[in-house]
Amino acid sequence: MDFGKVENEDISQVDFRLPPDAEGTGTILKRNKALGHTPQIFVGCAKWGRKDWVGKIYPLKTKEADFLNHYAKHFNCIELNATFYRMPTFSQTQGWAAKVGDDFKFCPKFTDQITHIKRLKDVKEKTDQFLEGVSGFGKKLGPLFLMPHPGMAPKTLDTMEAFIQSLPKDLDLFVELRHPQWFSEADANTAVFNMLERNHTGSIITDASGRRDCVHMHLSTPEAFIRFVGNGLHPTDYTRIDDWVQRIKAWMEQGIEKVYFFMHQHEELHSPELSKYLIQQLNKHCGTQIPEPVFVEDIAPVADLFGAAPSDKKTAVKKTASKKKS
Template sequence: MQFGKVNNPGAIDFSLPEDHPGTAKVLAAKKNKKEFEVYVGCAKWNRTDLKGFYPPGTKDELKYYATQFNAIELNATFYKMPDWKQVDTWKNKTPQGFRFFPKLTNTITHYKRLIDVKQEVSVFCDAVSNFEDRLGMAFLQLHDNFKPVHFDRLKQVLEDFPKGIPLGVEVRNEEWFSSKAVNDQYCALLEKQGMTNILVDTAGRRDMLHMRLTGTTAFIRYVGANHPTDVARLDAWVQRIKKWRTEGLQQLYFFVHQNVELESPLLAAHFIRSMNSTFGLNLKIPDKAGEQGALF
């Protein structure tokens, strides 16, 4: 993942910002004793990107991947509109408890830029609904140059979005974060629609680390920099998640990216170990991650 890549990650202050005041409020308002649901995965299952992760002779990468992780951030649906047959094929390669997190197709977000996309959204949602119990949450990622001046387009799409499909939203343009009034309006819309405000932790865009949850679900896209700081950053996330859990966090969706994806399973394995230890969980630690060698 090249978004937010910098030439010298060692010069970046990777400390997590303080929580937005709205986060504690929204967690407290919906706090209950529900079991903590945690899903951790990588961005893709491609053998080329995850070199060394698959045992020799692996014939079906997704089928093996799904024995090692309980979730996948599904970027394939961003580049091509899925159909129900493809979704059915993917679903049937995974065990119960596995979750897919499909990204809305770029026709909707980047080419048509949310203009007159009701039919495309319907086609997408009809397809991914076939994941059935394997569907985690769809997510809508807007182009870097999609600005708050087009807020009404986004509002209309979110209000019309099928209620049976959970949705996270990722805005990228700096103007969504630089204006308090704009950000408050945006977050209020997500809260009203019961949608998740996606957090992105990447070196070159620290403004996207807004620490503003809009519900009891945290959807975090973590982008490592292939640098020794990556591990400490993950440890800091575990501590912040611990705080959120005491305040009422119910679901965590955490996806590990890298500028060079080779080390993603290693970083994910480190994060899973820390989560298991901190929360008394029993998440699977990927087998081959331990055989790839030490990080850095």
């Protein structure tokens, strides 16, 4: 993922501190707390088709056809970017759903034919096709991920709202805003978050090094959808995760209902390591019991026929965690 990327030598210059919650976030959470929901937390990555995860979290010699099945043993959701590049079909998503457990959630991204080529105008046919396709997920369908074209500025607010209102009301929907004017212009900022709130639509928070404006900390529903973009297990990746864990803990105390946290790296090879660290810290500080990803190197060695066991090796998670503490 290249969004918000900065050069390695510039990372130490970035102010990664999370801003305070936006005005209104606390009110939304307090209102929801009265309903007594038990918070749910989902952690996942953006894709499962990573050949470089074979020997890392996928067993050696795992076939590509089995990647999803193994991915779902480590994570309870996925930010499904594949549907952005190719229109999903019912049979395809039904097949994917059959490979995961009952509690797993797919969070598909609207196809670029709708968001980028047509920019949300005159897209009823394509939208119906997309919704038919993702319906194959059944009860395993999580929130839909809508990213309007980055060129869609505040002047397109009416277009965005009309599209959102055209969707079935029982869908869980989150929107990611990328045009800088949504954040730099106070009136536009107020207008778009008011629009999302009145349409019961979530606002995606994207934490990337080069776009700190997208870390807006504004929840328009009692659910959070966080896209975290790390920098190759740089020490700041871990301190940033620590800050997020504390913010999520505060939101849980205030009444948040669901948190979807999706791990990205500019090189996705390292997403499982940071995901494991995130889950460890959530379990430690937030009282959750989320199963940790299990690395191939973490599996206890088995003695061979002559009684010799493979040499003990530290996992990448242990190495990088120790680097963080240094």
